[in-house]
Amino acid sequence: MRSEIVSIGAVAAVLLTVVQHPVAASAxxxxxxxxxxxxxxxxxxxxxxxxxxEFSVAFRDPLTRELNPTLKVIEGERVTIxxxxxxxxxxxxxxxxxxxxxAPPVAAGARTTxxxxxxxxxxxxxxxxxxxxxxxxxxxxxxxIVSPKPGH
Numbered sequence: 001m002r003s004e005i006v007s008i009g010a011v012a013a014v015l016l017t018v019v020q021h022p023v024a025a026s027a028x029x030x031x032x033x034x035x036x037x038x039x040x041x042x043x044x045x046x047x048x049x050x051x052x053x054e055f056s057v058a059f060r061d062p063l064t065r066e067l068n069p070t071l072k073v074i075e076g077e078r079v080t081i082x083x084x085x086x087x088x089x090x091x092x093x094x095x096x097x098x099x100x101x102x103a104p105p106v107a108a109g110a111r112t113t114x115x116x117x118x119x120x121x122x123x124x125x126x127x128x129x130x131x132x133x134x135x136x137x138x139x140x141x142x143x144x145i146v147s148p149k150p151g152h
Contacts, residue, residue, distance in 0.1 A: 034078040035118070037071055038062055041085045041093075041106070041128070044139065057087055058139035059126070068142035071126065073118040075146050081114045092130040095144050105130060121148040 040060045044067065048054050061069040062084075073079055085091045085106040093114060095101035100116035127141040 033074070033076065034080065035073045036080045036082075038082045039069070039084070041083060041087055041091045041140075043087050046139075056139040057091070057128075059142050068139060070143040070145060072145045072147065075118050075121050075149055075152075077118045079114075079116055079118050082111065083114065084111045085109065090130065091140075092128050093126065094129045095124050095126045097124055098144070101126075101144075102129075118146050121146045 038061075040062050042058060042060045044056055044058050044060070046054050046056060058067040059069070060067055071081075079101075081093070081101075083091075083093055083103060083106055085108060088108050090105040090107050092105050093103040093112075098116065098119050101114060103112050103114045106112045124144040124146065125141055126144045
């Protein structure tokens with residue numbers, strides 16, 4: 001009996017953590033058919049082959065710390081992306097080919113929110129369309145995947 005209670009308690013704790021923990025790059029879906037993401041724009045140092053350290057800027061999931069996470073939504077959903085620019089320079093955000101999925105330059109240390117309706121199913125790319133140097137922007141892109149509505 002005690003082991004059953006412990007097992008049930010552990011499952012409840014995991015479920016409570018999943019429900020209460022804000023989801024970052026993984027969409028958080030509400031009953032009103034929406035998806036919400038939290039993304040940091042961070043300065044990062046990557047170790048290249050041969051041991052060389054390279055500076056770049058990347059989008060980052062604040063919970064998993066994954067660089068340039070894939071954002072997945074369902075067509076027609078209301079999408080909210082909260083951006084936090086943690087770099088020392090202004091940064092922008094856009095999803096190529098998606099109407100309304102852009103943010104004007106976000107000042108260093110500032111935040112902004114981008115809201116739009118998910119387009120037709122397909123694969124898109126989000127990126128920083130700003131005029132940053134090539135060395136810094138190599139990592140400033142990620143996949144935005146739109147799945148068809150269920151039953152379509």
